[in-house]
Amino acid sequence: MPTSPFHAGDAPAACAPAAHDYALDACFLGPYGENDGLLEKLVVEFLRDHVYWRRNFHPEDPPPIATAAARQPDYLDFEARMRRELHQLSAALKKSVPFHSPRYLGHMVSDLLLPGLAAQMLTLPYNPNNVSEDAAPVTVDMEVQVGLQLARMLGYPHDPQQPACAFGHLTSGGTVANYQALRLALALKAFPVALRAAGVVELDLPPDDWSAFNLSGAASIALLQRWQAWLAAQPAADRAAWQARVEAERVEQRGLHGFFAAHPQLREPCVLAPVTAHYSWSKGVKLLGLGRDQLQLLPTRGMRLDPEALETALTRHARERRPVLMAVAVLGGTEYGTVDPVDAVLAARLRARALGLDFCVHVDAAWGGYLATLFRAEDGSLRTPAQVGAEFARFPAPEVHAAFAALADTDSVTVDPHKLGYLPYGAGAFVCRDHRAMALLAERADYVFHSDAPPDYLARYRSLGQYIPEGSKSGASAAAVYVTHKVLPLDHRHFGRLPRATVRAAEAFQARALRFADEQAAQVRLIVPFAPDSNLVCMALNPAGNGSLRAANAFVNGLHDSLRSDPQQPLQLKEFFGSVTSLRFDLLGAADTARILDALGLAATDGEDRLVILRHTLMNPYLIDTQNGISYIDGYFAFLARQMRMLLARRGQVAA
Numbered sequence: 001m002p003t004s005p006f007h008a009g010d011a012p013a014a015c016a017p018a019a020h021d022y023a024l025d026a027c028f029l030g031p032y033g034e035n036d037g038l039l040e041k042l043v044v045e046f047l048r049d050h051v052y053w054r055r056n057f058h059p060e061d062p063p064p065i066a067t068a069a070a071r072q073p074d075y076l077d078f079e080a081r082m083r084r085e086l087h088q089l090s091a092a093l094k095k096s097v098p099f100h101s102p103r104y105l106g107h108m109v110s111d112l113l114l115p116g117l118a119a120q121m122l123t124l125p126y127n128p129n130n131v132s133e134d135a136a137p138v139t140v141d142m143e144v145q146v147g148l149q150l151a152r153m154l155g156y157p158h159d160p161q162q163p164a165c166a167f168g169h170l171t172s173g174g175t176v177a178n179y180q181a182l183r184l185a186l187a188l189k190a191f192p193v194a195l196r197a198a199g200v201v202e203l204d205l206p207p208d209d210w211s212a213f214n215l216s217g218a219a220s221i222a223l224l225q226r227w228q229a230w231l232a233a234q235p236a237a238d239r240a241a242w243q244a245r246v247e248a249e250r251v252e253q254r255g256l257h258g259f260f261a262a263h264p265q266l267r268e269p270c271v272l273a274p275v276t277a278h279y280s281w282s283k284g285v286k287l288l289g290l291g292r293d294q295l296q297l298l299p300t301r302g303m304r305l306d307p308e309a310l311e312t313a314l315t316r317h318a319r320e321r322r323p324v325l326m327a328v329a330v331l332g333g334t335e336y337g338t339v340d341p342v343d344a345v346l347a348a349r350l351r352a353r354a355l356g357l358d359f360c361v362h363v364d365a366a367w368g369g370y371l372a373t374l375f376r377a378e379d380g381s382l383r384t385p386a387q388v389g390a391e392f393a394r395f396p397a398p399e400v401h402a403a404f405a406a407l408a409d410t411d412s413v414t415v416d417p418h419k420l421g422y423l424p425y426g427a428g429a430f431v432c433r434d435h436r437a438m439a440l441l442a443e444r445a446d447y448v449f450h451s452d453a454p455p456d457y458l459a460r461y462r463s464l465g466q467y468i469p470e471g472s473k474s475g476a477s478a479a480a481v482y483v484t485h486k487v488l489p490l491d492h493r494h495f496g497r498l499p500r501a502t503v504r505a506a507e508a509f510q511a512r513a514l515r516f517a518d519e520q521a522a523q524v525r526l527i528v529p530f531a532p533d534s535n536l537v538c539m540a541l542n543p544a545g546n547g548s549l550r551a552a553n554a555f556v557n558g559l560h561d562s563l564r565s566d567p568q569q570p571l572q573l574k575e576f577f578g579s580v581t582s583l584r585f586d587l588l589g590a591a592d593t594a595r596i597l598d599a600l601g602l603a604a605t606d607g608e609d610r611l612v613i614l615r616h617t618l619m620n621p622y623l624i625d626t627q628n629g630i631s632y633i634d635g636y637f638a639f640l641a642r643q644m645r646m647l648l649a650r651r652g653q654v655a656a
Helices: 036-055 067-071 073-093 114-126 139-154 174-198 209-213 217-232 236-249 251-261 280-288 307-320 342-353 369-375 385-389 398-409 435-441 475-487 497-519 549-561 590-600 632-655
Strands: 167-171 270-274 295-298 324-330 360-365 412-415 428-432 524-527 536-543 579-584 610-617
Touching (some): 174 236, 174 412, 217 236, 236 251, 295 307, 342 398, 369 497, 428 435, 549 579
Parallel strands (some): 270 295
Antiparallel strands (some): 579 610
């Protein structure tokens, strides 16, 4: 038996698959570049295909570039300068972080899936702009189909023939997707108020502005449908007048200040989110014009949204008649990978409705969204906890399964294909449960969009730029996501192989961390502060006998120095790459703060307001390499032990 620290040790059987999963081997270029021949063959084949397409567009046209051009001094000079700059770029890029390697355990990025990488490279020379079908007749349809693919993964209605079908589109990342969620929520909540102000009494409107703003999403969409049908039945002249009258009252026309000044019954609404929410929510409320004061961060338990705190906030807002625009749940926090109780948020909304308060529920699943493939059967149905759990040692906890099961009843979701979708940046996605609400975001630009959107679902969204924040966007990114989802359908038997491997790695990592804590007890106290809900595992460490928080943070920062990227040093000098985050005590809460500090033997905070911890994102499917019988997880902990010994030795020398 090998004695290398990389030898796969005593991980639970459910954590490490008994046989090598060859289905994953064609998915990536590979840590060693094993699939270079496959990628090269694909790139050359489709580059030639692109050239043939150009030559056959109008073969009667003569080539504008002269055959003899390649022998001209100016041509040769340009070629030489281009080659020089590209060689310099290639050399500089060798200092990049090796995301492809199983030795990389840092941030939310890993190797890229070959179908997406090849599809993006294939599409780039065509340079489609997914603002509309005029600029991207092929890839706009692909982007709309991506929205339906993701909707099916989330449990949303995904049949375009059904009136309440979902809709989704790509963004540059989760930040823009979250912003789109805010835009849509505000449009949907404010529209019934605008109808009342315009005096459209024929539609049986709510009796006052408070009731209008607090219609449920389904009721607001139904009201929008009635308005559209009523408007279409009016004579042309009346129709134009009524449309202008309503548009003049909308928040999109008046602006936030003008809208709420015209409706003194209403205060500007707030957004409720857990303290673990990504900073994009702060950006979003600022961009929307609500202001940072309207973002209310709620406490957590174990870095998961505290349902009681949400209930308390909702009861207070109902009593004070303070509108709530949206409640945000996080499905896989970017710091700790924890999963909020989405089902509890939905239950809280049901109870709030009895108090006259309603709001949109959005799930920020930028990180954890693709974990939904583990819960989705091939026929699109939800798998039971027993079916999912049979593939793991501990995953999923009952509350995690309940959160994923509840996704189908939320209003909108953010997912990042460029995270757990293993696709190139930037590919975020926004998905809403009922596409009919998107009509409220429609913009008109006559030089780009057709004036009358046809009723057909796919045809309507071919003018994609009407509905999205961006004015131009890459069709190559849409092609990459679409092709990847076609090659690896979003269910547990296909795409689910990837998150399955990484969650198993997280279970093995946690088990190894706990054994490591026992092995190193004489040297260091180590805990996993939060049981991982996904494939992200954090560790808190403190030298044995140390009671100073400042010294503990310095120790962890010292460990991180050996794990961080340093472009001033050869890349190969780094054995492993990792990241750190911190636990802020004001956000953590008194109970969790006391629990963690006590477990680490830290009695005082020394004026420090946070605890620095190691953070490990376990995305690479080859962390447990069954082909070669090695474990990079074991190798990492052997490396960590060496680094700890060196730091502790220095600490002892300094103390002496």
